[in-house]
Every structure is written in structure tokens, then in C-alpha cells.
Amino acid sequence: MSTKSISHSAQLAKRRLLKAAVTGGAALWAGQGYKLFAAAKPDEQPVTSAVRWGLLVNVSQCGDGCDDCVTACQAENGWGSGSSDEQQSNALQVAQWMRKLDVHNPLDGSTFSLPLMCQHCDSAPCVDVCPTGASFKRADGIVLVDRHTCIGCRYCMMACPYKARSFVHEPLFDQRAHQPRGKGCVESCTLCAHRVDKGKQPACVEACPHGAMVFGDVNDPNSEISQQLAKVSSRELRKNLGLNAGVRYAGIPVV
Amino acid sequence: MLGCVMPVFPLFSMKGFTQQRMVYQELSDHHGAYTLAMLICAALTVAGGVVAYYMHHRGHVITGMDNHIVWGLPHVVAVFLIVSASGALNVASISSVFGKNNYAPWARLSVLLAAALLLGGLAIILLDLGRPDRLIVALTHYNFKSVFTWNILLYSGFIAVCLLYLMALLTPNWQTHSSKAGWLAFIWRLLLTTGTGLIFGVLLARNAYFPWLIVPAFIAASLSFGLALFLLVLLWVQRSTARVVPVTVLSRLTRLNAKLALIALVSVLLHHGVNMLVEENRSFARLVLWPNSWISVWFWLGQVLVGTALPCWLFLKSTANARNTTLGAITIVLGGLAMMVVLIIGGQAVPMPVVDGFSIVNSSFQDGTVLSYWPKLAEWLLSVGGVGLVLFLALLGMRVLPILPQRIKPMPNVVKRNADVDAISKS
Amino acid sequence: MFDWRMQLQQAWPIVGLLLLFIGSVFAHEKANEVELSASSKAAKLEACAAPTEDMRRNHMDYLFHKRDQTMYKGIRTADFSLRECIDCHVSRPVADEFVPINAKGEFCESCHEEVGQKIDCFSCHRSTPDEH
Ligand code: SF4
Numbered sequence: 001m002s003t004k005s006i007s008h009s010a011q012l013a014k015r016r017l018l019k020a021a022v023t024g025g026a027a028l029w030a031g032q033g034y035k036l037f038a039a040a041k042p043d044e045q046p047v048t049s050a051v052r053w054g055l056l057v058n059v060s061q062c063g064d065g066c067d068d069c070v071t072a073c074q075a076e077n078g079w080g081s082g083s084s085d086e087q088q089s090n091a092l093q094v095a096q097w098m099r100k101l102d103v104h105n106p107l108d109g110s111t112f113s114l115p116l117m118c119q120h121c122d123s124a125p126c127v128d129v130c131p132t133g134a135s136f137k138r139a140d141g142i143v144l145v146d147r148h149t150c151i152g153c154r155y156c157m158m159a160c161p162y163k164a165r166s167f168v169h170e171p172l173f174d175q176r177a178h179q180p181r182g183k184g185c186v187e188s189c190t191l192c193a194h195r196v197d198k199g200k201q202p203a204c205v206e207a208c209p210h211g212a213m214v215f216g217d218v219n220d221p222n223s224e225i226s227q228q229l230a231k232v233s234s235r236e237l238r239k240n241l242g243l244n245a246g247v248r249y250a251g252i253p254v255v
Numbered sequence: 256m257l258g259c260v261m262p263v264f265p266l267f268s269m270k271g272f273t274q275q276r277m278v279y280q281e282l283s284d285h286h287g288a289y290t291l292a293m294l295i296c297a298a299l300t301v302a303g304g305v306v307a308y309y310m311h312h313r314g315h316v317i318t319g320m321d322n323h324i325v326w327g328l329p330h331v332v333a334v335f336l337i338v339s340a341s342g343a344l345n346v347a348s349i350s351s352v353f354g355k356n357n358y359a360p361w362a363r364l365s366v367l368l369a370a371a372l373l374l375g376g377l378a379i380i381l382l383d384l385g386r387p388d389r390l391i392v393a394l395t396h397y398n399f400k401s402v403f404t405w406n407i408l409l410y411s412g413f414i415a416v417c418l419l420y421l422m423a424l425l426t427p428n429w430q431t432h433s434s435k436a437g438w439l440a441f442i443w444r445l446l447l448t449t450g451t452g453l454i455f456g457v458l459l460a461r462n463a464y465f466p467w468l469i470v471p472a473f474i475a476a477s478l479s480f481g482l483a484l485f486l487l488v489l490l491w492v493q494r495s496t497a498r499v500v501p502v503t504v505l506s507r508l509t510r511l512n513a514k515l516a517l518i519a520l521v522s523v524l525l526h527h528g529v530n531m532l533v534e535e536n537r538s539f540a541r542l543v544l545w546p547n548s549w550i551s552v553w554f555w556l557g558q559v560l561v562g563t564a565l566p567c568w569l570f571l572k573s574t575a576n577a578r579n580t581t582l583g584a585i586t587i588v589l590g591g592l593a594m595m596v597v598l599i600i601g602g603q604a605v606p607m608p609v610v611d612g613f614s615i616v617n618s619s620f621q622d623g624t625v626l627s628y629w630p631k632l633a634e635w636l637l638s639v640g641g642v643g644l645v646l647f648l649a650l651l652g653m654r655v656l657p658i659l660p661q662r663i664k665p666m667p668n669v670v671k672r673n674a675d676v677d678a679i680s681k682s
Numbered sequence: 683m684f685d686w687r688m689q690l691q692q693a694w695p696i697v698g699l700l701l702l703f704i705g706s707v708f709a710h711e712k713a714n715e716v717e718l719s720a721s722s723k724a725a726k727l728e729a730c731a732a733p734t735e736d737m738r739r740n741h742m743d744y745l746f747h748k749r750d751q752t753m754y755k756g757i758r759t760a761d762f763s764l765r766e767c768i769d770c771h772v773s774r775p776v777a778d779e780f781v782p783i784n785a786k787g788e789f790c791e792s793c794h795e796e797v798g799q800k801i802d803c804f805s806c807h808r809s810t811p812d813e814h
């Protein structure tokens with residue numbers, strides 16, 4: 001089993017505790033509520049594979065017609081309503097880092113709703129197919145695009161099982177300073193790596209008024225997300241593809 | 256050296272031609288047809304180049320492609336040209352690998368066309384990149400896990416192999432080398448189509464492609480489309496440069512092409528049929544086979560009727576003549592493009608089961624619907640420009656290298672020359 | 683027989699041209715004093731993240747190194763981060779108003795223009811500090 005898979009190996013937990021003691025960042029968790037999920041990583045310290053960031057979406061708490069997470073993502077990362085750009089692109093050409101889906105529940109004919117974004121796959125198809133290696137996975141499991149080597153071939157978009165990636169169809173000017181984006185490159189949800197590296201939560205998680213999203217280190221058995229994952233039953237989307245996604249969904253009816 | 260006529264080993268073993276020296280020559284430029292064709296092709300190529308430059312400036316917003324249909328007409332045409340490159344080698348393979356000497360006079364043309372087709376297809380793909388200015392990145396950063404990377408190597412290798420092969424064919428007394436090069440090219444072309452098929456085959460996310468059936472479908476298709484394109488060029492050569500293709504050769508090739516088109520269709524049907532049996536893939540197969548979506552129109556009307564039935568009828572009903580060969584080859588080409596539309600565009604237009612087991616009723620990204628796509632002017636020009644480049648390169652090759660057999664006196668068993676051939680050869 | 687001196691004598695126009703070319707490069711270096719925008723933060727500071735001469739020659743290497751550190755390893759220190767460069771060097775004619783740093787005559791553009799190097803950064807990076 002991969003060390004990065006969402007499972008709690010005692011060894012990892014021990015290693016992590018040890019590291020925490022060494023860096024003096026102990027007592028991260030004990031009852032502080034999930035909003036405070038980790039001590040900020042010192043800026044000069046590289047990310048490590050001891051951590052694997054994950055996201056748990058509780059579909060039963062996700063509000064119908066609510067898209068606060070999407071709006072927050074747009075404002076944070078400067079796409080859609082968060083930017084004055086992409087005026088020429090049509091509805092299917094504009095960026096879609098994150099979208100809300102209404103899904104039909106065949107059990108009772110009702111619908112439920114969920115946010116869909118890059119699932120930060122452990123064995124990510126986009127990374128495998130990228131000819132230049134521009135699509136890559138950070139040590140902590142966050143999948144990103146290196147726009148300096150992306151040639152805009154869109155093969156990763158063909159390979160992504162969630163259509164989570166967008167291609168920028170026109171020149172951009174109004175980016176956020178921390179989130180470069182530009183014409184001719186492919187992009188997707190970064191799990192707010194720039195915030196996470198500073199010890200903050202992704203913007204969508206923070207914005208959700210229904211507390212439907214939990215973010216944290218799934219390698220740490222004491223994290224809120226690990227405990228929730230142990231408590232409630234959850235699933236990956238398209239589990240049969242064996243991607244070991246970093247985003248899990250709880251509350252999707254079993255049919 | 257280029258200007259001289261090259262004598263080559265005896266190869267015609269047909270009745271009446273036995274042990275005659277085959278002589279090749281460059282296209283001489285006093286054919287109006289050549290100059291006109293060259294001008295048209297150059298104009299198309301330039302138009303493609305200009306639109307690529309404009310697209311690089313404005314972005315893909317000027318195309319009909321979007322975040323669902325990420326690969327559009329340029330990719331349809333480019334993949335078609337690339338797989339055809341493999342098929343264009345048929346005639347060379349038949350003569351070098353399978354030792355059928357009566358096809359040998361056209362082996363050079365076959366290799367030249369193959370190289371040109373590949374370059375044209377590759378040019379389209381590269382110019383359609385979001386960042387074509389970063390070509391150097393693509394050539395210096397490799398992810399060897401990526402099928403795309405394998406294909407970049409396969410494509411450049413194919414061009415190299417073709418050039419080698421052509422060199423061997425052009426050099427007098429290199430029969431042994433040319434048959435070795437022929438074998439290399441034969442193996443390489445199979446790898447090439449396998450690699451191209453795998454670009455789609457490895458996309459497990461897409462419920463349109465069944466990995467181990469799309470590869471044979473691509474191989475069969477390549478044999479058929481490439482031969483059809485070769486036939487079209489051959490007929491142009493016959494018509495415009497007063498060369499004569501023996502009717503036996505033409506008939507055999509058209510018959511072969513009909514069979515290949517049929518095999519291509521069967522292997523594609525097999526692909527869709529097996530998809531029908533696989534739960535997740537059924538939705539796509541249904542859209543192709545059931546006559547209730549735009550995708551099925553392209554399949555039944557495009558590939559089945561125009562691309563297979565019609566050419567089979569044209570090619571098999573009687574001996575080949577210029578008219579039915581041209582018509583048949585054109586229909587095969589159209590059918591080939593239709594097959595690519597079904598697989599490439601259709602494969603992206605079908606809803607993806609992002610939440611497996613459930614259907615999506617509403618999404619800001621139109622997730623649950625069968626999408627449609629129509630190319631804009633930019634894609635048309637880019638694609639046509641690629642075709643222009645293919646023909647431009649092929650014509651240029653015929654002009655500067657002794658590719659074509661020397662014009663020969665008609666023999667009793669060759670095709671009846673038509674009026675314009677007479678007119679041209681008299682002028 | 684092969685005579686080097688004869689060869690060289692024949693080649694003198696080429697050698698001369700080459701020398702001229704090299705000379706022009708040096709002349710260029712001399713003339714190439716980067717103007718700091720008076721309204722930028724940088725104008726009020728003693729030195730950049732490295733000595734000025736060093737920055738002038740090697741800023742691209744520092745930037746490349748830093749960008750890979752940030753992107754692949756999540757190292758988010760301020761030194762040599764393009765965002766900090768822009769923040770410090772951008773012209774601020776009025777409070778909270780910026781001139782894009784790649785605009786004609788501005789810090790990045792003026793020098794790159796002079797040495798004929800295209801800047802690719804701003805096809806993706808914001809060319810002014812973030813007002814958000
Ligand atoms: S969800 Fe798509 S973009 Fe994200 S890691 Fe998986 S394959 Fe890549």
C-alpha cells in the first residue's frame with residue numbers, strides 16, 4: 001500500500017509526532033476544532049510526504065442551490081467572478097476550477113448537490129499523460145500544473161476522469177498576485193496550496209456556510225478529517241479507476 | 256546530381272516489360288498543372304500559418320473548441336493524416352517487403368507521401384498547442400510515462416525512417432538496403448499506428464475508448480485511408496503529368512482498398528460492439544450505434560455509407576478507371592474523417608460519469624448533456640493548411656527528386672489515356 | 683600547403699566584424715544603467731535581495747530557482763519571489779495606483795527592451811501588486 005494512501009499507518013503517525021516534537025510544533029489538534037487544522041509550516045521548509053492533504057465533502061450537509069464555495073474559490077484564485085478577465089470566452093470556454101452539480105437520486109427521485117473540483121488523485125492520470133511533466137504531484141499529494149513547462153496540449157484534460165481541468169482560451173491580465181494563470185495553459189484547483197503552505201484552510205472550506213467540507217492531513221490519525229473519515233462512511237468518485245483520490249464524499253446514497 | 260535522370264535496377268516483370276530498366280525523373284515544371292497545384296498548396300499552407308499566428312495571439316477563444324471539446328477539428332485532421340501516413344506506405348511495403356515488383360515504380364512516391372503526411376499532421380498538432388512558442392520545452396522535457404512522449408519519438412522516428420528508406424530507394428544498386436529499410440519502415444508504421452491508437456486507448460477516464468480494440472481499429476483504418484490518399488495523388492500524377500499507371504496495378508490497389516475499408520469498418524464495429532457489452536462504456540456505444548444523436552449520423556452516414564459502402568461498390572463493381580477510382584478514394588477519405596469525428600469529437604461530447612452511478616441533472620458546466628461542436632474559421636484554415644503543407648511537400652519532393660517513373664509509351668495493357676493527358680503530353 | 687597566415691589574412695573582415703560585435707556588447711553593458719522608478723519602493727532602499735550588480739546579471743537564475751522551490755516544494759519565503767520584485771519595483775504614481783511593471787519604459791520592460799530579451803513572465807503573472 002502506498003504510504004500516501006488514505007489510511008492511518010501507525011508508523012507514519014509516529015514519524016509525524018516525532019517531527020512535530022522536533023520542530024516544536026506539538027499539540028496541534030487536541031480539541032481545537034477543525035478550523036485550526038495545523039501549525040503553519042515554516043516558510044523555508046519544503047512540503048513532505050509525511051503529510052497528505054485531503055478533503056472530505058459531506059453531501060448531506062451541502063446546500064441545494066448554494067455555491068458559496070465556488071464564489072469563494074473565484075475570489076481567492078481570480079477566475080470567474082473573481083476577475084475581470086475572460087470576457088470573450090463562451091460559457092464552456094471560461095475556467096471552471098470548481099463547479100456545483102445537482103445529481104439525481106434514483107432511490108426517491110430527489111436530487112442532491114455536491115461541489116466537484118480536482119480530486120488530487122494519488123495516481124493521477126493527468127500527471128501520467130502529461131508529455132512535458134508540467135502536471136505534477138507535490139510530496140503532500142497536491143496536484144498542480146507547472147505553467148512554465150505546460151505547452152497547452154490538453155492531453156491532461158482528456159485524461160482527467162472528472163473534467164476538473166480548464167484551458168485558458170484568451171489573454172489574461174487581472175490575475176491574483178499569488179495565483180498566476182495565463183492564456184494557452186491548463187489549470188485546475190490547487191487545493192489552495194498557497195494558503196495551505198501558510199497554515200490556512202482552502203478558501204472553499206472556509207467559506208462553506210453549512211460546514212460541509214473538512215480539510216486536513218489524512219496521514220495524521222488525530223486530524224479532524226481522519227476522525228471524520230473513520231466515523232462516517234465515505235467514497236471516492238469513480239473508485240473503480242483506482243486513483244486513490246484525495247477528495248472524498250460522504251452522504252452519497254448507496255444505490 | 257538532382258537534375259539527372261537516375262537509372263535503376265530492372266524491376267518490371269509485367270508482360271511486355273520484362274527486364275526493362277526503370278527510369279525515374281523529377282517532375283519537369285512545364286506542366287501548368289504542377290505550378291497551379293503548387294500555388295494552391297502554398298496558399299493553403301500560408302493561410303494555415305497565418306491563422307496559427309493569429310490564434311497564438313488571441314488564444315483559442317477564436318475557435319469552436321472549449322473545455323469539453325478540448326480537441327477539435329485540427330486533431331481530427333491531424334490524427335487522420337498521421338494514421339494515413341502509415342497507410343501511404345502500403346505500396347512501398349508491398350514492393351519492398353512482400354516483393355511484388357509491379358508496384359515498385361510507385362514505391363518512391365509512396366514513401367515521399369508518407370513522410371509528407373506525417374509532417375503535415377504533426378504541424379497541425381504543434382500549431383494548435385496553447386503555447387506553440389514552447390516547442391523547445393516539448394523537445395527538451397520528457398515524461399516517459401506519457402503516451403504523448405512515446406508518440407513524439409515515434410513520429411520523429413517515422414520521418415527519419417522514411418527519409419532513410421527514400422535514400423535507399425533513390426540510390427542505384429541499393430536493393431538490399433532498400434529492402435532492409437522497407438522492413439524497418441514496415442515495423443515502424445505498425446508501431447506508429449499502435450502509438451496513435453493508444454493516445455486514446457489509455458484514457459480510462461473516457462468511456463468511449465476500449466484500449467485493446469481501438470488499436471487494431473486504428474491499424475486497419477490507417478491501411479485504408481493512407482492507400483486512398485495515395486491513390487488520389489497517383490491519379491493526379493497520371494492525369495496531370497502524362498504518366499500512365501498500368502490498369503492492373505490500379506485495379507489491384509482499388510480492390511485492396513475496398514477490402515481494407517471493409518476491414519476498418521468491421522474492426523470499428525467490433526470496438527463499438529464490445530463497448531456495448533461493457534456497462535460503463537455503453538452510453539457512448541449507444542450514441543454511435545442508435546440513430547438518435549449527431550454522433551450516429553457521422554457513423555452511419557459518414558463511415559458506413561459514404562466511407563465504406565460507396566467505395567466498395569465503386570471499386571468492386573468493375574475494373575478500375577480514373578473516375579471511379581477518384582470518387583472511391585474521396586469517399587474513403589471522407590469516411591475516414593467521419594470515423595475520427597465519431598471517436599475524437601464524439602468521445603468528448605458524451606457525458607462523463609463524473610459521479611458514477613448517478614445522472615447529473617444540473618451543472619454550470621453542462622455535465623449531463625450530449626454536447627455538440629462545430630469548428631470555426633480558425634480551425635478550418637489550420638486544418639486545411641496542414642493538408643496544403645502535405646501536398647506542398649509531396650509536390651516539392653516530386654520536383655526536386657527523381658520520384659516518379661519516367662513517362663513511358665503506352666503499352667497494350669495500360670489504361671486508355673484520356674483526352675487531357677494527350678493534350679498535355681503534346682504540349 | 684595549408685597556410686594559416688594566408689587564411690587569417692583572408693578572414694580579416696570576419697574577424698573585424700566579430701570584434702566590432704563583441705565591442706558593441708560591452709558598450710551596451712556600459713550604457714545599460716537600470717533606472718529605478720522614483721515612485722517605487724525600491725528607490726528608497728539601499729540594495730536589492732542581492733547586490734545590484736549581481737541582480738543585474740543573475741536575477742533570472744535567482745527567479746527560476748525560487749519559482750521551482752515555491753512551486754514544487756511549497757517554500758514561500760520572500761527573497762527572489764517575483765511577487766516581491768513587482769511589489770518593490772513597480773511605479774506608484776499615486777497611492778494605490780500602479781503602472782504595470784512590463785509597460786513601456788517601466789522597470790522590467792526598459793531593460794529587456796534594450797537587450798532584446800522577451801519577457802514571458804507576464805503572460806501568466808500579474809504585472810502589478812494585487813489591490814484585493
Ligand atoms: S482530478 Fe483530474 S486534474 Fe485532479 S489529479 Fe485527478 S486527474 Fe488530475
Ligand code: SF4
Pocket residue numbers: 129130131132133134135145149150151152153154155156157185186
Ligand atoms: S496541457 Fe499542459 S499540463 Fe496538460 S498535459 Fe499538456 S503540457 Fe501537461
